[in-house]
Amino acid sequence: MIIGDEYVIIRAVAGTLPDVLASEHPLIVPSAYLRLKLGEAIFRPEATVLAELRPTHPLSGRGGQITRRMRALTDRALEALFDADPDRFTLIPEDDLAPGVEEARAVAASRGVHLNLLAAEYVAASAIHGVYIWFGHDRNVPAPIRQGRVPDHVRYRLVSDLVVPGEGPNAAHGEI
Amino acid sequence: MSDAGRQQKQRTLPPERGDRRLAPEDRAALHALAEGDELQDLLDEVGKRYPDLSNY
Numbered sequence: 001m002i003i004g005d006e007y008v009i010i011r012a013v014a015g016t017l018p019d020v021l022a023s024e025h026p027l028i029v030p031s032a033y034l035r036l037k038l039g040e041a042i043f044r045p046e047a048t049v050l051a052e053l054r055p056t057h058p059l060s061g062r063g064g065q066i067t068r069r070m071r072a073l074t075d076r077a078l079e080a081l082f083d084a085d086p087d088r089f090t091l092i093p094e095d096d097l098a099p100g101v102e103e104a105r106a107v108a109a110s111r112g113v114h115l116n117l118l119a120a121e122y123v124a125a126s127a128i129h130g131v132y133i134w135f136g137h138d139r140n141v142p143a144p145i146r147q148g149r150v151p152d153h154v155r156y157r158l159v160s161d162l163v164v165p166g167e168g169p170n171a172a173h174g175e176i
Numbered sequence: 177m178s179d180a181g182r183q184q185k186q187r188t189l190p191p192e193r194g195d196r197r198l199a200p201e202d203r204a205a206l207h208a209l210a211e212g213d214e215l216q217d218l219l220d221e222v223g224k225r226y227p228d229l230s231n232y
Binding site: 006010014015016022034035039073074076077080081116117118136137139140141142143 | 193194196199201202204205206207208209210215216218219223226227229230231
C-alpha cells in the first residue's frame with residue numbers, strides 16, 4: 001500500500017505504474033482527488049463531471065496542450081478515473097482523515113507553519129497508514145512537506161526519481 | 177524510449193494492470209496526461225483558484 005498523488009492515481013488507472021509500484025495499492029487523499037475533478041471541469045468544456053463548478057477559463061477551447069490532452073480522454077477513461085474501481089485505487093474517506101487533519105493543522109500552527117487542507121490531509125493520511133507518499137514530480141509536493149516543516153512520520157518519494165536512463169519509467173528499484 | 181516503444185510496452189501490459197474497462201488507447205491517453213507537464217499546470221491552476229488545494 002502507498003499513498004499517491006494525482007499522477008500516481010492516473011497511472012494506476014492506466015496500468016502504467018513503474019514495476020516497483022505496480023503491486024502496491026494506491027490510496028489518494030480527498031483533496032487531491034478533488035483537484036483532478038476540478039481540473040477536468042476547468043479544461044474540458046464538454047465534460048459532464050462537476051459541470052456546475054466549471055468556470056470559463058481563458059485557456060479553455062484554445063487548443064492548448066492541456067485542453068488537447070484532456071480532449072484526448074475518452075468517456076471510458078474519465079469514467080475509470082472518476083468512477084473509481086476499488087481494485088485500482090482507494091479514495092480515503094474524508095471522515096477518516098478529519099481528526100488527523102485538525103491535529104496536523106494545530107501542531108503545525110503551534111510551530112508557526114500553515115498547512116492548507118491538501119497538505120494537512122497528506123500529513124494525516126501518512127500518520128494513519130504509515131506508508132510512503134509517492135508524488136509524480138517534486139513540483140507536486142506541497143511546500144511544507146517539501147521543506148520538511150511537517151512531523152518526521154511524513155515520508156515521501158518521487159516517481160520521477162525512479163526513471164533509469166535508457167530503460168524507461170518501468171525499470172526501477174528502491175524502498176517502497 | 178521512442179513513442180513506438182512506449183506504445184508497444186503499453187500494449188503488452190499484463191491484463192491485471194489498469195482498469196479493465198479501458199482499451200489500450202484509453203490507457204495511452206491517461207498515461208500521456210500523467211506524463212506531461214500539462215498535468216502539473218492543470219493542478220497549479222486549480223491551486224490558484226482554491227488555496228486550500230494548492231501546493232504552495
